[in-house]
Amino acid sequence: DKSAKPSRPSSSESNSHEGAAAGEVSALEEAFRKFAIHGDTRATGKEMHGKNWSKLCKDCHIIDGKNVTTTDVDIVFSKIKGKSVRTITFEQFKEALQELSKKRFKGKSDEEALQEIYKLIEGKGPGLTGVTKTIASPTVSRLTDTSKFTGSHKERFDASGKGKGRAGREDLVDNSGYVSGYKHAGTYDHKVQGNK
Numbered sequence: 001d002k003s004a005k006p007s008r009p010s011s012s013e014s015n016s017h018e019g020a021a022a023g024e025v026s027a028l029e030e031a032f033r034k035f036a037i038h039g040d041t042r043a044t045g046k047e048m049h050g051k052n053w054s055k056l057c058k059d060c061h062i063i064d065g066k067n068v069t070t071t072d073v074d075i076v077f078s079k080i081k082g083k084s085v086r087t088i089t090f091e092q093f094k095e096a097l098q099e100l101s102k103k104r105f106k107g108k109s110d111e112e113a114l115q116e117i118y119k120l121i122e123g124k125g126p127g128l129t130g131v132t133k134t135i136a137s138p139t140v141s142r143l144t145d146t147s148k149f150t151g152s153h154k155e156r157f158d159a160s161g162k163g164k165g166r167a168g169r170e171d172l173v174d175n176s177g178y179v180s181g182y183k184h185a186g187t188y189d190h191k192v193q194g195n196k
Helices: 027-037 050-059 070-080 090-104 110-121 138-144 188-194
Strands: 047-049 087-089
Touching: 027 047, 027 050, 027 090, 027 110, 047 050, 050 070, 050 090, 070 090, 087 090, 090 110
Parallel strands: none
Antiparallel strands: 047 087
16 A cells, blocks of 8 residues: 555655654764763753864864864854854754865765765764873872871771772761770670570
């Protein structure tokens, strides 16, 4: 029965990214959302800041240092976003990619270049590479080596150097009624019942 099939011409081939069902999030949009909320607890994933836009371009290797530089990425962002806003929407994001794809994949048709740039982004999320590298400078390591701590600070870490949290900072009061350090705490009931 052919009438059941929606008679949509093969728009899905020419535009595979819009061809996804409305409820479905394309791999591109998913990547957009992941980067849009990266590092921003209030973000909804609908708009993307310039900072996250350039992170996306770095992490997904759109910036290749030859055809596309960080400056290009910033210029495109400023050009696409509105005058008074600091973010771009997913639609504007696609426009921005179109701009960059021409630079990044010179010599390819606009459509091909765009597909290529989508491929770089799809399925990606913000990489945590190089977020904060711990520096092993002698000064810092001396300050953070818990085995060298003295006085009350020494009490705040166990033998492995793991912090004890609150227990290490406050004298937690033992309300059991026993003298601190009494070895047989909690054995009174056993003794009394045992003698009956």
